[in-house]
Amino acid sequence: TGEKPYACKLCDYRAGQLSALNTHLRKHTGEKPFACDSCDYRAGQLIQLKRHIRTHMGEKPFACGACDFRAGQLKDLKKHLKTHLDIKKPYNCNVCSYRASRINHLKTHLRTHTGEKPYTCKVCDYKAGQLTNLKTHMRTHTGEKPFACDKCSYRAALKSSLVQHMRTHDR
Template identity: 35%
Template sequence: ILAKFKSKGSLNLHLWTNCDRKSMSPTTFKSQLYTHTGERPFACILCDRKFIQANLLTVHLRMHKMEKLYLCSTCGMSFYSSGALWVPSCNHTGEWPHLCKFCGKKYITSGKLAGYLRCHTGERPYSRLCCDKSFHTKSALNIHMRTHTGEKPFKCKCHKAFSERSNMKVHLRSHDKS
């Protein structure tokens, strides 16, 4: 991947030859490069997960330690990252500002709406060369890729492992029953 650097006044814009994204931050630029190359240089020492940014690894490590540092002042729910904190706060006010123009379904974030809109348009921009499947969202592609790699990043204390968080949640209910 070739990167171009253009000067715009006193700001340096980092541009990608195969991507529409622009960045003024070298850190963001590097993360975007990792997205294209597939490189994930920040590895968890407790499991086999890897990340494109050090801060994502930090949040992930909090999950291992069950360290929820961010507290919602409205409902008392706690979260691993500050980014997750504002989403339920929006729910408390009843605000769902992003509306699907096809069916009226409402979303809290524009990113979630964008992924959902692809269900209506049929657009499936996320694919890999190893198989002919494509997906509406990047997260759906990542989940599918685990079928090829055998990765099971969600581990229970009983040592069972799962490729999807939802499957682990179902499994955890079996522990609650006993």
């Protein structure tokens, strides 16, 4: 049912099971009951210890699809994957570190630096740097609310507003 009756008294965290709350509480207490047999590493969760043990075993279950690189932890594979971005995103912003796969994406991004806003609302004086932002703005005039809550009759013009509203049902 998605019910989360167990609440942390130190933050807003809620859990569906008492064991999950107890695991969460270790973040606040700093308790690390899981110890490595090969070194002095300790972990707050069993999954963290299992990941650590891979460093001793040489186990590398995470493989790169673009080359023969393998990693013991997912975060290391994600870091490695960024080395392949140069091939997939050849268009570089000369102001910041943004990279794009298409020249049109870079041109749109550059407007964030230049302040250029070529899209103008025909109803008011609003201007936008991206066409999608103008389309979203137009909902303020049309009253369109395409994002509907599946738990009540609430509707929103912005997806972010619906996401924020959905949190009221989780309480």
